Amino acid sequence: MIKIDSITKTFASQTVLDSVNLEIEDGQKVLIIGQNGAGKSTLMKAILGELICDTGTITINGIDPTKDRKKALEFLSFVPQTPPPLKLRVDELCEYSIKSSGSNLSDIKAYLKDLELDYDKEAKKPFYKLSGGMKQKVLIAIALARKSNTIMFDEPTANLDPEARDRFLELLNAKFKDKTIIFISHRISEVKGIVTKVVEMDLGKIVNERRIENE
Ligand SMILES: Nc1ncnc2c1ncn2[C@@H]1O[C@H](COP(=O)(O)OP(=O)(O)OP(=O)(O)O)[C@@H](O)[C@H]1O
Ligand SMILES: [Mg+2]
Numbered sequence: 001m002i003k004i005d006s007i008t009k010t011f012a013s014q015t016v017l018d019s020v021n022l023e024i025e026d027g028q029k030v031l032i033i034g035q036n037g038a039g040k041s042t043l044m045k046a047i048l049g050e051l052i053c054d055t056g057t058i059t060i061n062g063i064d065p066t067k068d069r070k071k072a073l074e075f076l077s078f079v080p081q082t083p084p085p086l087k088l089r090v091d092e093l094c095e096y097s098i099k100s101s102g103s104n105l106s107d108i109k110a111y112l113k114d115l116e117l118d119y120d121k122e123a124k125k126p127f128y129k130l131s132g133g134m135k136q137k138v139l140i141a142i143a144l145a146r147k148s149n150t151i152m153f154d155e156p157t158a159n160l161d162p163e164a165r166d167r168f169l170e171l172l173n174a175k176f177k178d179k180t181i182i183f184i185s186h187r188i189s190e191v192k193g194i195v196t197k198v199v200e201m202d203l204g205k206i207v208n209e210r211r212i213e214n215e
Pocket of ligand 1: 016034035036037038040041042043081
């Protein structure tokens, strides 16, 4: 369970997270929406312990990610909004994730196949030379293969073509029903049928929270 209790973060004079409270139960599928600059990615960074807030607390299964980041990250997988410009080859990046998280290459390859990316063809390329959509597929497959119980996706399908988007959702529906999933997306239609809760942010605040009935 993720508990966000009254967090506030100010950069210079701009309050980018303003008394944010949110509870995410195990197995919930949450969609965070809101305009550009609303604070969605900043909230993800706070959950990951990358950002120290001015006030408030966050716990992930009872662990404060700013105090014990390594332990908190055992529970979390993350696909960032902007893929990092890594010089590592694709196979080296996978190897790094496997070593640090206990995942395995056959799972990564299987998820890449589901997303229609041929691992063997791309394995020796430096990650930064892949196309935008291919980078997202690699990061999604690596995140899905980790054994964490929560996966966070920041605009994961922004660079995917429509077929790959469909395959991504089919994959989540088929194999990840039990996991806690947090999406940030501007396209609600993309995650329709999966999300159980929509959280709307505006100017650093949560302005609306509603549950969605699926099935
Ligand atoms: N390190 C930082 N220093 C200064 N300002 C920051 C920093 N990180 C985020 N901000 C500001 O916080 C605000 C929220 O940014 P954030 O990236 O969280 O928005 P977002 O909701 O993810 O938007 P988008 O839909 O465009 O991705 C923006 O005004 C941004 O400039
Ligand atoms: Mg963002």
